[in-house]
Amino acid sequence: MIEFKVNGQSISIDIDPEKPLLWVLREDLFLTGTKYGCGIGNCGACTVIIDGELARSCLLPVRKVVGKEVVTIEGIAEKGNFSDLQRAWIDEQVPQCGYCQSGMILSAAVLLESVPNPTPSEIRKKVTNICRCGTYPRIEKAIQKVAESKRQGGDNA
Amino acid sequence: MHNTKEKQFIVGLTATEDHIGKEIALNAWLEIGEGNHFTFFIPRAEMGQGIYTALTTLICEELDVNPNGKNVKVAHPDALLGEYTNFGMLEDANIKVEKEGIVSWMVKKVFNRFPLILTGGSSSVIDAWNRLRLTGAQTRWQLVEAASISWKVPVKECTTENGFVLHEPSGRKAKYFELAEAACQIAPPKNVELKAKDHFKFIGTDIKRLDIPSKVDGSAVFGIDTEMEGMVYAAVLHAPVMGDTIKAVDADEAESLPGVMKVVSYDNWVAVVAESFWTAKNALMTLKITYNENSGQPLNSLSIRQKQEQALAKKGKRQITKKGDVKAGIKKASQVLKETFHTPYLAHAPMEPLSATALYDKGIMKLWQSTQSSTVLALAANRAAKATGVNLKETIPHVSMIGGGFGIKAELDVPFQASYLAIQCPGTPVKLIWPREEDIRQDKYRPGVISRFEVGLDKAGYPLTWTNEIAGQSILDSLTKRSFGLPIKTGRIAKYKFTTEGAEKLYYSIPNQKIEAEVFQAPIQLGFWRSVGHSNNAFFVESMIDICAESANDDPLAYRKKILTGQPRLLKVLTELEALSNWRISLPESHAKGMAIWHSFQSNVGVVATAIHDPKKQTVTISKIDCVVDCGIPIHPDNIKSQMEGSVIFALTAFYFGEIEFKDGKVVQSNYNNYKMAKLSHTPEIKVKIVDSDHRPGGIGEPAVPPSIAAMANAVSKVTGKRVTELPITKMGFKPGLLGAM
Numbered sequence: 046m047i048e049f050k051v052n053g054q055s056i057s058i059d060i061d062p063e064k065p066l067l068w069v070l071r072e073d074l075f076l077t078g079t080k081y082g083c084g085i086g087n088c089g090a091c092t093v094i095i096d097g098e099l100a101r102s103c104l105l106p107v108r109k110v111v112g113k114e115v116v117t118i119e120g121i122a123e124k125g126n127f128s129d130l131q132r133a134w135i136d137e138q139v140p141q142c143g144y145c146q147s148g149m150i151l152s153a154a155v156l157l158e159s160v161p162n163p164t165p166s167e168i169r170k171k172v173t174n175i176c177r178c179g180t181y182p183r184i185e186k187a188i189q190k191v192a193e194s195k196r197q198g199g200d201n202a
Numbered sequence: 203m204h205n206t207k208e209k210q211f212i213v214g215l216t217a218t219e220d221h222i223g224k225e226i227a228l229n230a231w232l233e234i235g236e237g238n239h240f241t242f243f244i245p246r247a248e249m250g251q252g253i254y255t256a257l258t259t260l261i262c263e264e265l266d267v268n269p270n271g272k273n274v275k276v277a278h279p280d281a282l283l284g285e286y287t288n289f290g291m292l293e294d295a296n297i298k299v300e301k302e303g304i305v306s307w308m309v310k311k312v313f314n315r316f317p318l319i320l321t322g323g324s325s326s327v328i329d330a331w332n333r334l335r336l337t338g339a340q341t342r343w344q345l346v347e348a349a350s351i352s353w354k355v356p357v358k359e360c361t362t363e364n365g366f367v368l369h370e371p372s373g374r375k376a377k378y379f380e381l382a383e384a385a386c387q388i389a390p391p392k393n394v395e396l397k398a399k400d401h402f403k404f405i406g407t408d409i410k411r412l413d414i415p416s417k418v419d420g421s422a423v424f425g426i427d428t429e430m431e432g433m434v435y436a437a438v439l440h441a442p443v444m445g446d447t448i449k450a451v452d453a454d455e456a457e458s459l460p461g462v463m464k465v466v467s468y469d470n471w472v473a474v475v476a477e478s479f480w481t482a483k484n485a486l487m488t489l490k491i492t493y494n495e496n497s498g499q500p501l502n503s504l505s506i507r508q509k510q511e512q513a514l515a516k517k518g519k520r521q522i523t524k525k526g527d528v529k530a531g532i533k534k535a536s537q538v539l540k541e542t543f544h545t546p547y548l549a550h551a552p553m554e555p556l557s558a559t560a561l562y563d564k565g566i567m568k569l570w571q572s573t574q575s576s577t578v579l580a581l582a583a584n585r586a587a588k589a590t591g592v593n594l595k596e597t598i599p600h601v602s603m604i605g606g607g608f609g610i611k612a613e614l615d616v617p618f619q620a621s622y623l624a625i626q627c628p629g630t631p632v633k634l635i636w637p638r639e640e641d642i643r644q645d646k647y648r649p650g651v652i653s654r655f656e657v658g659l660d661k662a663g664y665p666l667t668w669t670n671e672i673a674g675q676s677i678l679d680s681l682t683k684r685s686f687g688l689p690i691k692t693g694r695i696a697k698y699k700f701t702t703e704g705a706e707k708l709y710y711s712i713p714n715q716k717i718e719a720e721v722f723q724a725p726i727q728l729g730f731w732r733s734v735g736h737s738n739n740a741f742f743v744e745s746m747i748d749i750c751a752e753s754a755n756d757d758p759l760a761y762r763k764k765i766l767t768g769q770p771r772l773l774k775v776l777t778e779l780e781a782l783s784n785w786r787i788s789l790p791e792s793h794a795k796g797m798a799i800w801h802s803f804q805s806n807v808g809v810v811a812t813a814i815h816d817p818k819k820q821t822v823t824i825s826k827i828d829c830v831v832d833c834g835i836p837i838h839p840d841n842i843k844s845q846m847e848g849s850v851i852f853a854l855t856a857f858y859f860g861e862i863e864f865k866d867g868k869v870v871q872s873n874y875n876n877y878k879m880a881k882l883s884h885t886p887e888i889k890v891k892i893v894d895s896d897h898r899p900g901g902i903g904e905p906a907v908p909p910s911i912a913a914m915a916n917a918v919s920k921v922t923g924k925r926v927t928e929l930p931i932t933k934m935g936f937k938p939g940l941l942g943a944m
Contacts (some may be wrong), residue, residue, distance in 0.1 A: 140250070
């Protein structure tokens with residue numbers, strides 16, 4: 046039995062411990078918001094958050110998350126409402142095809158958690174996921190917008 | 203009307219409001235449900251271009267319903283109806299069904315029987331502009347008529363407002379839903395007057411895209427996300443050498459692995475069906491496969507280059523354009539300019555790898571795919587039935603959200619393979635996924651092309667003669683051969699169409715022109731890559747025009763203005779571009795601007811790129827893009843901007859990195875680590891200006907790609923002093939630079 050938490054829920058699953066987390070999430074837990082892009086940890090479509098850190102789940106055997114807390118795109122809404130980042134993503138009309146956006150939003154979430162006030166250069170260095178549609182200008186804008194409102198300490202609830 | 207309406211792909215602005223209770227179909231495009239809920243059936247695939255929202259807006263404008271209302275949802279219909287045919291695609295072949303006549307009548311008759319439901323060629327809005335506004339207007343007319351009959355009041359006293367019919371004199375008001383049943387019984391007139399542009403309520407405003415909320419919380423269901431009870435997963439591997447087929451497969455080891463169910467091979471591919479995609483993909487690696495080797499010469503990048511050069515050197519190439527007398531003209535020229543350009547083969551590489559799900563049971567095939575065409579799904583199922591000898595009674599094609607298409611997701615092979623596998627596993631849904639390595643190595647590539655120019659300038663420096671010879675593989679020939687077993691005869695203009703696309707008809711006034719093309723055979727499969735032939739020819743033609751301007755000692759923008767004649771829309775784009783980019787303001791050292799304009803997909807786009815050269819590091823960096831677009835009446839301005847930005851990045855990837863190489867018959871690149879993509883750290887500042895226009899809308903998904911590539915090349919040529927004649931930029935000895943992430 047492999048035991049870990051996903052989006053706050055305890056999971057106990059009888060599965061090959063070598064199966065990558067990506068495929069456990071998608072095929073066994075039906076959390077299809079986490080995407081398969083390259084399978085070599087390059088593109089970032091499979092990005093999840095594990096104990097507060099970013100991880101690319103396509104190469105990560107599920108045994109490595111035993112006892113850990115995994116957050117996927119399905120788990121970042123706050124009490125059923127879109128998070129600040131999700132709302133900024135809608136306001137800036139960021140996604141085109143949308144396939145990479147789960148990974149983008151999670152990468153942005155961890156970036157803002159660790160660097161609440163990122164410089165443009167920090168955003169550009171830290172967000173290394175691929176978007177084939179080219180939504181980068183809007184991703185950058187949406188992240189800056191959330192960072193800005195956090196700086197002003199405004200109530201974003 | 204048959205609409206199976208499996209609701210899983212429905213999207214709307216809010217996920218909270220469900221459609222419950224009775225629903226009434228007013229026509230093929232619209233259903234109204236209890237509580238005045240509207241479901242629009244949009245038979246075009248949403249791949250990020252915003253088509254669900256754009257087409258819904260067209261109907262809503264005339265229907266008088268707010269497309270951003272909480273009661274509006276969109277679904278891709280499953281029914282293969284004639285009226286869902288994309289007639290806009292035929293305009294490329296100069297067939298306009300809106301013009302009444304025998305050709306139009308026949309075309310409609312044919313496509314009513316064999317609907318061509320296809321999203322591509324930036325044609326969806328071109329197709330829908332009049333048809334869907336008319337549908338909205340006719341439906342509104344029916345609803346108003348129904349109200350006037352029911353209330354026994356004159357039609358002209360009735361008005362509408364956001365889903366309601368009102369009769370102000372008596373204060374009566376009814377939901378469209380309440381009138382829908384009666385409205386269905388009244389035939390609408392063939393023509394209803396459409397609103398003038400200045401009366402638009404929604405067209406031209408920044409309607410929020412209906413699919414976006416589902417794309418920020420993981421709830422959007424892309425084809426690859428199709429999941430259902432009892433599903434099994436398949437991974438596929440193709441013969442790595444192009445043109446080879448599978449001779450035998452030793453699957454003993456694979457079949458002994460836990461979770462593996464079946465190994466199936468056909469033609470040039472073998473698939474493992476297993477309990478998990480991960481298991482299936484791993485099992486592929488254990489197969490011992492022998493191949494029937496094709497008899498051709500071993501293919502490599504050098505041999506392709508030689509084939510291109512041989513084709514170009516051939517006498518008696520296909521003449522595409524002839525104007526004046528080039529031979530006589532060149533004798534009068536004061537300067538003769540010669541240049542040859544090369545482009546590489548390119549893969550589509552959408553973020554969502556190729557995938558299809560099929561369920562075959564008792565003669566019925568259900569398919570789920572993020573495809574650009576439900577017609578192709580039906581065709582693929584028929585092919586699979588034929589190949590396996592089963593009697594297929596019905597195919598139900600579900601078109602799901604596409605995780606990036608760019609032209610690759612209209613191919614027959616993926617749904618054929620899924621159907622073929624499903625027939626081997628009756629009653630069990632099979633989800634096939636191509637590993638990314640297969641996606642890159644078995645793509646239907648944008649062909650690399652060679653283009654040679656000889657241009658004679660007159661005393662004033664203007665082009666007097668223009669000779670352009672172009673050689674490459676024929677895209678259409680490759681497509682018709684693999685899809686229908688029908689090669690195109692040599693000499694037929696269709697064979698050269700996408701090789702010369704955009705180069706065949708210059709909008710610059712040059713009295714003597716000779717444009718010729720040649721195609722050659724190679725076992726590389728080709729397909730439609732965002733902007734197709736234009737992606738090559740804009741780079742060639744607009745680079746050559748820059749060379750002319752340089753030789754004439756003129757400014758590239760001013761020079762273009764002087765040689766454009768009878769092109770008011772492009773001229774306007776140039777003028778706007780000059781202002782937007784501050785063209786005349788000089789830049790610091792090691793910075794330079796370059797520009798290009800291009801007409802494609804019935805839209806006009808001008809781009810100015812700013813490039814920075816670091817001679818020490820040998821890097822070139824595109825730091826800024828100014829883009830002006832005239833795509834006719836702008837339907838959804840923010841989405842037009844979004845498409846321009848995306849096209850610039852798509853062009854930047856091609857410019858910096860894009861190259862598929864061949865070695866020993868195989869493709870060298872395999873994944874994003876060696877087929878690189880531009881990232882946030884490469885992204886230039888992008889400014890977009892939309893020209894307000896009264897023309898019928900053109901496409902927006904593709905037309906900014908060609909001039910972006912060309913403008914980047916012209917900027918780098920200027921800043922480095924070295925003419926960019928080959929792409930990607932690494933071929934010229936430069937490395938792509940990073941922006942703001944040093």
